[in-house]
Amino acid sequence: MSLFSLHGGFTGLAASSRVRLARNLKGYPFRLTPAQHSEIADKVFSALRGNPTIGPEFEKKQIIPRSTEASQLVEEHLISPELARNGGWLIVSRDGGVSIMVGEEDHLRLQVIGTGLCPKECLETANRIAALIEATLPFAYDERLGYLTACPTNVGTGLRASIMLHLPMLTATGGINQLAGYAGSRGCAIRGAYGEGSQAVGGFYQISNQITLGASAAELTDKLVETATAIIDAEKKAREQVRSQNEAALRDRVCRAAGTLRSAYLIDTGEAIQCISDVLVGLQMGLLSGVEPQVLYGLEQRIRPAMLTGAPQERDQKRAALLRETAQSLRFA
Amino acid sequence: MSLFSLHGGFTGLAASSRVRLARNLKGYPFRLTPAQHSEIADKVFSALRGNPTIGPEFEKKQIIPRSTEASQLVEEHLISPELARNGGWLIVSRDGGVSIMVGEEDHLRLQVIGTGLCPKECLETANRIAALIEATLPFAYDERLGYLTACPTNVGTGLRASIMLHLPMLTATGGINQLAGYAGSRGCAIRGAYGEGSQAVGGFYQISNQITLGASAAELTDKLVETATAIIDAEKKAREQVRSQNEAALRDRVCRAAGTLRSAYLIDTGEAIQCISDVLVGLQMGLLSGVEPQVLYGLEQRIRPAMLTGAPQERDQKRAALLRETAQSLRFA
Numbered sequence: 001m002s003l004f005s006l007h008g009g010f011t012g013l014a015a016s017s018r019v020r021l022a023r024n025l026k027g028y029p030f031r032l033t034p035a036q037h038s039e040i041a042d043k044v045f046s047a048l049r050g051n052p053t054i055g056p057e058f059e060k061k062q063i064i065p066r067s068t069e070a071s072q073l074v075e076e077h078l079i080s081p082e083l084a085r086n087g088g089w090l091i092v093s094r095d096g097g098v099s100i101m102v103g104e105e106d107h108l109r110l111q112v113i114g115t116g117l118c119p120k121e122c123l124e125t126a127n128r129i130a131a132l133i134e135a136t137l138p139f140a141y142d143e144r145l146g147y148l149t150a151c152p153t154n155v156g157t158g159l160r161a162s163i164m165l166h167l168p169m170l171t172a173t174g175g176i177n178q179l180a181g182y183a184g185s186r187g188c189a190i191r192g193a194y195g196e197g198s199q200a201v202g203g204f205y206q207i208s209n210q211i212t213l214g215a216s217a218a219e220l221t222d223k224l225v226e227t228a229t230a231i232i233d234a235e236k237k238a239r240e241q242v243r244s245q246n247e248a249a250l251r252d253r254v255c256r257a258a259g260t261l262r263s264a265y266l267i268d269t270g271e272a273i274q275c276i277s278d279v280l281v282g283l284q285m286g287l288l289s290g291v292e293p294q295v296l297y298g299l300e301q302r303i304r305p306a307m308l309t310g311a312p313q314e315r316d317q318k319r320a321a322l323l324r325e326t327a328q329s330l331r332f333a
Numbered sequence: 334m335s336l337f338s339l340h341g342g343f344t345g346l347a348a349s350s351r352v353r354l355a356r357n358l359k360g361y362p363f364r365l366t367p368a369q370h371s372e373i374a375d376k377v378f379s380a381l382r383g384n385p386t387i388g389p390e391f392e393k394k395q396i397i398p399r400s401t402e403a404s405q406l407v408e409e410h411l412i413s414p415e416l417a418r419n420g421g422w423l424i425v426s427r428d429g430g431v432s433i434m435v436g437e438e439d440h441l442r443l444q445v446i447g448t449g450l451c452p453k454e455c456l457e458t459a460n461r462i463a464a465l466i467e468a469t470l471p472f473a474y475d476e477r478l479g480y481l482t483a484c485p486t487n488v489g490t491g492l493r494a495s496i497m498l499h500l501p502m503l504t505a506t507g508g509i510n511q512l513a514g515y516a517g518s519r520g521c522a523i524r525g526a527y528g529e530g531s532q533a534v535g536g537f538y539q540i541s542n543q544i545t546l547g548a549s550a551a552e553l554t555d556k557l558v559e560t561a562t563a564i565i566d567a568e569k570k571a572r573e574q575v576r577s578q579n580e581a582a583l584r585d586r587v588c589r590a591a592g593t594l595r596s597a598y599l600i601d602t603g604e605a606i607q608c609i610s611d612v613l614v615g616l617q618m619g620l621l622s623g624v625e626p627q628v629l630y631g632l633e634q635r636i637r638p639a640m641l642t643g644a645p646q647e648r649d650q651k652r653a654a655l656l657r658e659t660a661q662s663l664r665f666a
Contacts, residue, residue, distance in 0.1 A: 259596025
């Protein structure tokens with residue numbers, strides 16, 4: 001286990017958690033030249049490398065605009081689509097748990113990712129890393145407003161905490177729409193994790209805080225976790241309702257999805273995510289066994305288009321091979 | 334192996350063969366009363382039971398019109414839908430290989446079934462059984478016309494020889510239509526084995542002789558086998574063509590079908606037959622292994638609606654359980 005691997009309590013329905021802090025450096029204008037980006041990346045990298053414990057964990061990469069590597073980093077959630085388009089720098093820990101973008105709309109975008117429901121743990125790590133940088137590179141800070149950011153929606157804490165949730169049955173029953181309203185009333189937003197707008201392929205959603213001001217980062221994160229927990233409970237209830245309505249049909253669906261993952265020779269991303277979603281439901285409801293849900297959440301990342309090279313049919317073939325390998329261990333309970 | 338189990342050369346694409354001889358008894362009118370049916374059934378049964386070798390193999394059953402047992406016997410191809418509707422008698426060997434209907438449009442309909450391509454073997458057995466009956470119960474015979482039958486289309490040999498063929502690729506490419514014309518020019522007809530008219534679910538067809546007069550039963554059977562063999566060769570060519578166009582897509586299709594049979598918890602007859610068809614192609618083309626094609630041809634009979642009792646979802650569940658049991662042994666080659 002490497003230094004920054006964070007694991008939250010496995011409720012099973014939270015795939016991963018993420019915290020991002022937006023920070024800008026005192027003494028620099030908001031808009032920087034490529035030369036200044038390079039200079040800042042060097043300084044941040046030196047500040048981290050100077051620490052004997054965590055320093056050796058980090059490496060620095062230049063992001064070449066619109067490169068294949070840039071697309072892959074976007075799908076690994078290590079850089080934003082904007083940085084992939086415009087170029088800049090990435091300072092990243094070996095395990096990918098901590099990453100710092102230089103050249104996004106803020107000077108620094110510090111991100112910590114963990115598996116399961118762990119935004120609090122991610123925030124603690126992010127605060128430690130930020131403090132280490134701030135010791136040599138003071139941040140732009142206002143006594144009244146807090147941390148200053150390029151966009152006013154980030155001012156204050158500069159915090160964006162988010163949790164990836166798997167809510168297939170709330171999607172099927174339409175209950176997700178009411179819960180989106182509930183989340184909004186608590187200063188949180190729910191978005192489909194893949195696909196455009198509200199279309200959530202496989203029932204994967206991201207819930208995040210929308211307010212960055214007027215409360216501490218810790219308070220905002222606590223509220224997000226509470227909201228997510230209420231939504232997870234609603235999904236669990238929806239699943240039991242589906243089970244009580246027609247258990248045989250539910251079992252058929254999850255078993256067929258397992259069968260497809262175990263046997264398909266060609267599979268596109270959409271069908272693969274749908275099957276992973278159904279198999280996750282089966283594992284979490286005791287209808288399937290043999291694979292840890294976290295393995296499937298991880299696999300879901302590795303099968304996305306830019307992660308696989310070649311012509312479309314070749315990618316479908318590689319994707320199917322990756323899925324078959326893991327799915328062989330699935331057992332019908 | 335029981336007495337009448339016939340097995341032909343396994344070309345693999347011939348599921349089964351069947352020969353039927355229509356015979357009527359001298360001294361009876363064509364249209365009989367139920368009491369006469371019962372009397373004839375007794376006489377035929379006695380004639381067979383009198384033979385020490387094959388006698389003990391046979392049993393006699395009364396067919397109750399529109400009973401569940403009658404429907405099952407229709408799907409086992411042991412009686413005709415007409416006999417199931419109107420009632421009558423069945424004298425049948427323990428293995429189902431030889432069966433005699435009493436009460437169809439002819440007094441006797443003697444049928445011999447075997448697996449694979451074996452109409453000649455079936456005809457030999459049918460002739461032996463017919464001779465045994467004829468020794469005590471002379472048949473209505475005319476020197477010029479041959480055996481007399483209720484319907485003029487059966488006069489002469491009273492023969493209907495047929496072969497169940499599995500032709501999924503000729504169905505997909507449409508080549509089956511030309512071959513139906515070819516078969517017609519040789520006095521044979523091709524019909525979809527399941528489903529109405531030309532719709533052949535899973536690509537299963539029955540080819541049979543259409544002419545019963547002007548040649549011996551053996552000559553007619555030889556011609557049928559030659560015609561079927563030419564069609565089988567065309568199907569094999571069509572398969573290799575499909576393989577050469579996109580082997581990965583073909584492999585995907587047969588592997589997914591295997592996955593569905595191995596994992597579905599509910600499955601209806603149509604999907605089951607389609608999956609069995611795809612898996613058969615996989616086994617015969619070396620993409621799958623672990624199950625004998627003949628086991629699947631047999632399974633295809635056992636999963637039909639009347640063979641399974643209960644509400645529709647219950648039947649789908651029993652069908653899926655039967656299929657999973659066999660499909661567990663399937664391996665990807």
